[in-house]
Amino acid sequence: MANISTLNATGAAIDAVGTELASGPRGKKPRKVLSRRNVMIYGILGLAALYYLLPLYVMVVTSLKGMPEVRLGNIFSPPMEITFEPWVKAWAEACTGLNCDGLSRGFWNSVRILVPSVIVSIAVASVSGYALANWRFKGSELFFSILIIGAFIPYQVMIYPLVIILREIGIYGSLTGLVIVHTIFGMPILTLLFRNYFAGLPEELFKAARIDGAGFWQIYGRIMLPMSLPIFVVAIILQVTGIWNDFLFGVVFTRPDTYPMTVQLNNIVNSVQGVKEYNVNMAATLLTGAVPLIVYFVSGRLFVRGIAAGAVKG
Amino acid sequence: MTDLSTSVSIRDLSLSFGAVSVLQNLDLDIRDGEFLVLLGSSGCGKSTLLNCIAGLLEPTDGQIFIKDKNVTWEEPKDRGIGMVFQSYALYPQMTVEKNLSFGLKVAGMPKDEIAKRIARAAGILQIEPLLQRKPAALSGGQRQRVAIGRALVRDVDVFLFDEPLSNLDAKLRSELRVEIKRLHQSLKNTMIYVTHDQIEALTLADRIAIMKSGVIQQLDDPITIYNRPKNKFVAGFIGSPSMNFLNGELAEEDGKKVFRTNGVSISLAGYEASEALTPGRKAVLGLRPEHIKVDGDVTTEQAHEAIVDIEEPMGADNLIWLKLAGHMISVRIGGARRYKVGAKVRIGFDMTMASLFDAGTEERI
The missing domain is CATH 3.40.50.300 (P-loop containing nucleotide triphosphate hydrolases)
Structure with a gap:
């Protein structure tokens, strides 16, 4: 009430002085839409987006053309006659070596590699991260340092020894072997990720759970896990894209009939016999890249929601 | 208990x-x-x-x-x-x-x-x-x-x-x-x-x-x-505002125990452990702001003259800072009593509530 009367009083005063005061600047300062700043920012952003989207556009367009049209060489022109033939061929008919069932075989191989690798690597790394963050034991810091050093060693160095180790154990060439390899190489970065996340949770929560009598696994499963959705989403994104896109381990540690999709894509694209079917190659590449793309689109949202949910203090 | x-x-x-x-x-x-x-x-x-x-x-x-x-x-x-x-x-x-x-x-x-x-x-x-x-x-x-x-x-x-x-x-x-x-x-x-x-x-x-x-x-x-x-x-x-500490030494004047600081002698009559007060010992006298009486409240025989330096009214209480023999002493008085800066006041120390500490060990005497 007091405010209103003051306002009224001010209004009266302004009237008395004249309209000069009332017409002065007030509220938000208006900004020009086409200011130098806006032109620069949106111009550069637009150019960058164009730069990255153009190849994708060429791929999509080419994959929808028939070979006669591809041979014309107008790579930027849209297809005159849309055909899904190259997609069907890439998925189900393209030949790699002796098999002529397209990428579908590689897709299912990749799924069979991906699912256990992601689950096992995240399970192992989250428990080790939790143990390193909350259950400090003698030498835990040293163990952690060694693990981190592992992240900096180029893994090509370790391939030959690993092949020998897996051969001696007798799982070289099997999917189990590849899953183990993916788990091992996911450990350093994932453990670091989980350890830092768990170390960031309030220590008193852990203490309270111990006073409540919960043990190692109970605290992990009932206190820590429900609070860790965001970091699990991050880990899943990292692992799914990393393992799906992996080529080197796939080609080294599997046999031709269990090759993952990436290796098969390479074999389709690089096959030297006959005509280069650019439209089929483009379609095959788009199919192979689809999974990480979908993961980004789907989990990106979950990721933001997860962080928002995790930000509430208890 | x-x-x-x-x-x-x-x-x-x-x-x-x-x-x-x-x-x-x-x-x-x-x-x-x-x-x-x-x-x-x-x-x-x-x-x-x-x-x-x-x-x-x-x-x-x-x-x-x-x-x-x-x-x-x-x-x-x-x-x-x-x-x-x-x-x-x-x-x-x-x-x-x-x-x-x-x-x-x-x-x-x-x-x-x-x-x-x-x-x-x-x-x-x-x-x-x-x-x-x-x-x-x-x-x-x-x-x-x-x-x-x-x-x-x-x-x-x-x-x-x-x-x-x-x-x-x-x-x-x-x-x-x-x-x-x-x-x-x-x-x-x-x-x-x-x-x-x-x-x-x-x-x-x-x-x-x-x-x-x-x-x-x-x-x-x-x-x-x-x-x-x-x-x-x-x-x-413990205590807010905190205790006043005066550095000085123990002495005896006319057979009475006193605490001497910067030329001022403060009578220790009433302090609990008077037999331990050996003359010449370096000591710290601790007095809480509410155990120092001002003007009309002074009940002790001995009174000192001090000058008001700063006044901090805190509602229920009024904290005044006094200058005495080069020391700054805070005194807590009733909230209604106000003093002008620079005014001269008489203060008396309640020795029954005072604390004396050895200057070296800082232990209570």
């Missing part, structure tokens, strides 16, 4: 992290049903001591007994303790009810017993309407109440509080302070309470243990701590 049986007993406890020694040969006996406050500035080891009692930290040496049982190697859950944390430490994904029942479920308690205990705790703490809410939907005071409830449902002998009110605003803090005191009066459990807030310590405690660098400086009831501090650290730590 007629019951003299001990509830928690700490024997020769030491803890060090590498080369840093946090607790040194600490002994402490806490009586059954006692409210003990561990008071000290941050880094003095009070929270560390509490964590040792709770079993969350392993001591380097020494023993801990709870209810005459050696629990030094026991897990926290087997010690018969409940703990309340500064940050509440409620499980954010669980409702209040789940928060309260978690420990009981882990212990495998039957459902109807759990329900009974939750109902009782919720009744005592008046949190029944909140049971189905999640911690994020509670205010700070409500969260702390739930945290106390989590200790309550465990039906334990000893409650441990780790600065439970420090995250609350001033008004809520004083409200919950009263509630904790009421809770103690009705439950009569042993409570160990860590704080750096001297008001909480003085108002809540049966006994206060003042700690500094891992050593208990004084363990006494609040009145004794306030009026008869054992050393200069305790004297300066």
Whole structure:
């Protein structure tokens, strides 16, 4: 009430002085839409987006053309006659070596590699991260340092020894072997990720759970896990894209009939016999890249929601 | 406190992290049903001591007994303790009810017993309407109440509080302070309470243990701590505004014991331990602002003249800073009495309430 009367009083005063005061600047300062700043920012952003989207556009367009049209060489022109033939061929008919069932075989191989690798690597790394963050034991810091050093060693160095180790154990060439390899190489970065996340949770929560009598696994499963959705989403994104896109381990540690999709894509694209079917190659590449793309689109949202949910203090 | 049986007993406890020694040969006996406050500035080891009692930290040496049982190697859950944390430490994904029942479920308690205990705790703490809410939907005071409830449902002998009110605003803090005191009066459990807030310590405690660098400086009831501090650290730590300290030496004039500082002699007539006052000894005289009388209130034979330097009105009280023989002395007077800066006043010291410390050891004389 007091405010209103003051306002009224001010209004009266302004009237008395004249309209000069009332017409002065007030509220938000208006900004020009086409200011130098806006032109620069949106111009550069637009150019960058164009730069990255153009190849994708060429791929999509080419994959929808028939070979006669591809041979014309107008790579930027849209297809005159849309055909899904190259997609069907890439998925189900393209030949790699002796098999002529397209990428579908590689897709299912990749799924069979991906699912256990992601689950096992995240399970192992989250428990080790939790143990390193909350259950400090003698030498835990040293163990952690060694693990981190592992992240900096180029893994090509370790391939030959690993092949020998897996051969001696007798799982070289099997999917189990590849899953183990993916788990091992996911450990350093994932453990670091989980350890830092768990170390960031309030220590008193852990203490309270111990006073409540919960043990190692109970605290992990009932206190820590429900609070860790965001970091699990991050880990899943990292692992799914990393393992799906992996080529080197796939080609080294599997046999031709269990090759993952990436290796098969390479074999389709690089096959030297006959005509280069650019439209089929483009379609095959788009199919192979689809999974990480979908993961980004789907989990990106979950990721933001997860962080928002995790930000509430208890 | 007629019951003299001990509830928690700490024997020769030491803890060090590498080369840093946090607790040194600490002994402490806490009586059954006692409210003990561990008071000290941050880094003095009070929270560390509490964590040792709770079993969350392993001591380097020494023993801990709870209810005459050696629990030094026991897990926290087997010690018969409940703990309340500064940050509440409620499980954010669980409702209040789940928060309260978690420990009981882990212990495998039957459902109807759990329900009974939750109902009782919720009744005592008046949190029944909140049971189905999640911690994020509670205010700070409500969260702390739930945290106390989590200790309550465990039906334990000893409650441990780790600065439970420090995250609350001033008004809520004083409200919950009263509630904790009421809770103690009705439950009569042993409570160990860590704080750096001297008001909480003085108002809540049966006994206060003042700690500094891992050593208990004084363990006494609040009145004794306030009026008869054992050393200069305790004297300066307790009391707000803090005690005035005057450096000088003991002397004898005309057969009477006096304290001489910057040429002024202050009569020590009335000081409790007059036989220990050997002339020539370097000493520090400590006087609380309310134990210095001004003008009309002066009852002692001896009065000194001082000049008002600054006045700090605080509502109920008025704190005036006086210049006396090169010292600045703060004096607490009634809020209605005002003085002009530069005015001359007569002051008298109440020696029965004064403290004298050895200048070297800083121990009470």
